[in-house]
Amino acid sequence: MKNRILFVYNSVPIEERTGIYGECASVKTVNQLHQALLAGGNEVFLLNARSPVQVIEEISKLENIDLAFVIAEGFLDEPDTLYDGSGSQKIRAVIQSQGIPTSHTGIHGMEVCRNKDHTYETLRMRGIKVPGFFTIQMGDDIESMYAASSIEFPLFIKPAGGGNSVGISINSIVDDMDQLRTQAISLFEELGDVTLIAETYLSGQEFTIGIMGGIVKTVLPIIAFPMHYRVRSHASKGKEYKDREQFQILTSEDSRYWQLYDIATASFDAVEGRDIIRLEVREDANKELYVIDVNGTPSLSESASLTYMAEYLDISFKELINVIISGSLKDHGIKPSILTEEFIDQAKIKLRAYGRIVNEAV
Ligand SMILES: Nc1ncnc2c1ncn2[C@@H]1O[C@H](COP(=O)(O)OP(=O)(O)O)[C@@H](O)[C@H]1O
Ligand SMILES: [Mg+2]
Known part of the structure; x- marks a missing residue:
């Protein structure tokens, strides 16, 4: 018998996918x-x-749904929820209240991921390195907050509830108090009364890491971005797939892969991650690694970086999605259908070298 999957997303026409709607899925996706x-x-x-x-209302028309596959970041009619860090949790709470289990990380974990200050505090408590930071609210005296912090310019300023580089550009790197203030004002103008984070600017290489949960945690081949990628803005992320030949891919045969594997799995556990997470790690000038972002609802489309990582192992987009679905069903104690299991059989074999039972790791 087939599994009945409710696929929940936020989609707007392509011409509206900017600013606060920047993270919505296109019709194509x-x-x-x-x-x-x-x-x-x-x-x-x-x-x-x-x-x-x-x-x-829509759910009440349906029966026997096994799982909601939820990539929605909130509600279109409540646009604040799409970027203020509240939507991923709210949508899950609403669906779960109707007795339907949801895919991806749960409500608490999403809350941690969607608020970067919570992410940083949570990871730091587990001994995972994150940049030094302080938060800024509208009306705060930024100068005294900076003085009270132990971090130094250059800083990087970003919205705490971010996602898909909303509010991030080359101007996010600030060299002095004037630039920090100017950028804070401009972010408040763009996004309203949100929390901002000012953190240590990390000048080294950036990595993006896809990790799938389960008894064995699987980390897909890791993308190391070219050094000239200074700030991955919304616009630059959209074009990244075009210069993929410049990406360096770390496979399970690379020792740096396992160093990042340990950071990724520890971060996954720290935020109580489930099913799939993508995180960004960046080096400072001394090549120390810091986690800068944990994405509970990472982009999933044929051109997404997660797909690229899977394709590197000759695993198709369709197989990847069903590996995620199968893992999520199992996680909720639901048996994936034989059809699904057969469909992902080969993919699972290809992923074998990319995971281990973390607690048994040396
Ligand atoms: N502390 C930092 N130092 C240098 N670059 C950063 C830092 N934080 C973020 N960035 C850059 O900004 C991009 C987007 O920031 P990120 O925290 O990942 O937010 P988002 O949730 O919008 O993806 C990163 O991919 C990275 O290129
Ligand atoms: Mg990011």
Whole structure:
């Protein structure tokens, strides 16, 4: 029997996918994911999340849903939820209240991931290195906050509730108090009354790491970005796939892979991650590694970096999505269908060298 999957997303027409709607899925991405779910032998129900009431109404028309595959970051009719760090949790709470389990990290973990100050505090408590930082609220006396912190210019300033580089550009690197103030004002103008984070600027190489949960944690081949990628802004991320031949890929045969594997798995556990997470790690000038971002709902499309990592192992986008679905179903105590298991059989073999049972690791 097929698994019945409710696919929940936020989608707006391509011309509206800027600013606060920058993280919404395009129609193309929704189609790609829909096709992937169908290819894995699932029965699929589509839901573009506009408001809690609408989500509950749509769910009430459906029966026996096994799992909600939720890439929605909030509700379209409540645009604040899409970027203020609250949406991923709210949408999960609404769906779970209807008795349907949700994919990806749970409500608490999402709360940690979607607020970078919480992410940093949580990781730091587990001994995982994160940049020194302080938070800024509207109306704060930035100069005295800086003086009270132990960090020094240059700093990097970003919204705490970020995602997909909303509010991030080359101007995020600030060399002095004037620049810090100017950038803080401009972010408050763009995003309203949000929390900002000022943190140590890390000038070294950046890595992005895809990790899948389960008894064995699987870390996909890791992307090391070219050194000339100074700041990965929303615009530059959109074009990254075009210069992929310049990316360095760390496989499980590379010792740096296992160093990053340990950071990734520790971070995954620290935020109570589930199913799939992508995190960004950056080096400082001394090549020390720091986690700068943990994404609980990483981008999933045919051109996403996670897909690129999977394709490096000859695993297709469709297989990747169903590996995630199968893991999520199992995590909720639901048996994936034979159709799905057969569909991902080869992919699982290819992933064998990319994981280990973390607690048994030396
Ligand atoms: N402390 C930092 N030092 C240098 N660059 C940074 C720092 N923090 C973020 N960046 C740059 O900004 C990009 C986006 O920041 P990130 O924290 O990952 O937010 P988002 O959630 O928007 O992806 C990163 O990929 C990186 O290129
Ligand atoms: Mg990021």
